[in-house]
Amino acid sequence: DIQLTQSPSFLSASVGDRVTITCRASQDISSDLAWYQQKVGEAPKLLIYTASTLQSGVPSRFSGSGSGTEFTLTISSPQPEDSATYYCQQLYSYPFTFGPGTKVHVK
Amino acid sequence: QVQLVQSGAEVKKPGASVKVSCRASGYTFSSYYLHWVRQAPGQGLEWMGIIKGSGGSARLPQKLQGRVTMTRDTSTSTVYMELSSLRSEDTAMYYCVRDLLIGDKNLNGMDVWGQGTPVTVSS
Numbered sequence: 001d002i003q004l005t006q007s008p009s010f011l012s013a014s015v016g017d018r019v020t021i022t023c024r025a026s027q028d029i030s031s032d033l034a035w036y037q038q039k040v041g042e043a044p045k046l047l048i049y050t051a052s053t054l055q056s057g058v059p060s061r062f063s064g065s066g067s068g069t070e071f072t073l074t075i076s077s078p079q080p081e082d083s084a085t086y087y088c089q090q091l092y093s094y095p096f097t098f099g100p101g102t103k104v105h106v107k
Numbered sequence: 108q109v110q111l112v113q114s115g116a117e118v119k120k121p122g123a124s125v126k127v128s129c130r131a132s133g134y135t136f137s138s139y140y141l142h143w144v145r146q147a148p149g150q151g152l153e154w155m156g157i158i159k160g161s162g163g164s165a166r167l168p169q170k171l172q173g174r175v176t177m178t179r180d181t182s183t184s185t186v187y188m189e190l191s192s193l194r195s196e197d198t199a200m201y202y203c204v205r206d207l208l209i210g211d212k213n214l215n216g217m218d219v220w221g222q223g224t225p226v227t228v229s230s
Contacts, residue, residue, distance in 0.1 A: 001168070001169075032214075034207075034215070034216035034217070036152075036217075038152075043202060043220035043221070043222065043223055044144075044152065044202075044217075044220060045220075046207065046216050046217060046218045048216075049207055049209075049215045049216035050209075050215055050216075055207075055216070055218065087151065087152055089152075089154070089216070089217075091214045091215065091216065094157075094166050094168070095154055095156075095166075095167075095168035095169075096142070096154045096157070096214075097154060098151060098152040098153070098154060099151075100151050101151045101152075
């Protein structure tokens with residue numbers, strides 16, 4: 001199975017700071033990576049697919065980049081409503097594993 | 108609008124089975140895959156498998172093979188996930204999620220989530 005790691009596990013940022021989350025895969029997954037945001041008590045929400053494509057309706061302050069084994073999710077100017085846990089997921093090969101998550105607090 | 112509506116909360120004893128349903132509406136059921144994802148309390152997301160609306164066998168992770176069965180009923184646009192030999196570690200929120208279809212390419216991500224079905228396994 002392909003393993004995904006995320007760093008950091010937790011981060012605290014101020015409104016307007018730039019936030020970067022890294023997801024690393026245990027093998028080459030091309031660009032078959034998605035990012036999700038999950039707020040407390042809610043189902044996850046798709047933010048980014050194929051590593052860098054913004055899902056419809058997602059604010060443009062979110063962006064994704066990377067290919068192969070290293071990927072990043074960036075929030076260019078985070079807002080308090082961006083406080084959530086963020087997960088990456090690979091869809092390159094079965095099983096479609098998730099990263100362990102990064103909890104982001106924006107104050 | 109596109110919607111996935113799941114069955115209600117379940118409480119089961121260890122060793123029992125649970126069957127969760129997910130009814131799709133607002134799109135062409137046979138054109139999309141549906142995933143199942145679960146999340147234990149305070150934990151991360153676990154991908155449980157995938158089934159195509161139009162037919163074919165489900166794909167499951169090895170650790171769940173033998174305990175998970177995924178089926179579909181195209182007449183009602185409903186998919187089912189049955190988990191057997193329940194243990195306390197199966198206590199979780201279970202989600203069905205539609206696969207994201209871009210053009211004719213599947214497996215890009217998961218874009219529409221059901222509301223979740225909480226399953227509690229307790230003696």
